[in-house]
Amino acid sequence: xxxxxxxxxxxxxxxxxxxxxxxxxxxxxxxxxxxxxxxxxxxxxxxxxxxxxxxxxxxxxxxxxxxxxxxxxxxxxxxxxxxxxxxxxxxxxxxxxxxxxxxxxxxxxxxxxxxxxxxxxxxxxxxxxx
Numbered sequence: 001x002x003x004x005x006x007x008x009x010x011x012x013x014x015x016x017x018x019x020x021x022x023x024x025x026x027x028x029x030x031x032x033x034x035x036x037x038x039x040x041x042x043x044x045x046x047x048x049x050x051x052x053x054x055x056x057x058x059x060x061x062x063x064x065x066x067x068x069x070x071x072x073x074x075x076x077x078x079x080x081x082x083x084x085x086x087x088x089x090x091x092x093x094x095x096x097x098x099x100x101x102x103x104x105x106x107x108x109x110x111x112x113x114x115x116x117x118x119x120x121x122x123x124x125x126x127x128x129x130x
Contacts, residue, residue, distance in 0.1 A: 039096075046058065
């Protein structure tokens with residue numbers, strides 16, 4: 001609401017453009033934060049230091065017995081479990097792999113946590129602004 005009031009009273013075009021960008025980003029910030037946190041947790045499960053109960057929820061596609069001989073086993077995707085309800089769709093076991101598989105392959109292959117976090121934020125803001 002504050003950005004709308006500022007945009008109506010501003011006369012400078014740079015301020016107007018900035019306010020339009022803010023008005024677009026602010027509703028998406030919560031979603032971007034959620035996606036960022038989920039992808040960071042999946043990254044820690046695959047490459048880093050996640051808790052043991054989270055490690056049990058995330059399985060690589062190459063580790064799945066059904067997909068071991070497929071070309072998709074060579075990719076860096078994660079197996080998404082089937083769920084029976086919308087509550088199950090929102091759980092980390094289902095939402096984490098779904099968000100991870102939507103990332104571009106070069107981003108999924110980054111092993112460093114700091115580099116992954118930086119590239120993930122860049123990717124998410126590019127998606128939000130385009």
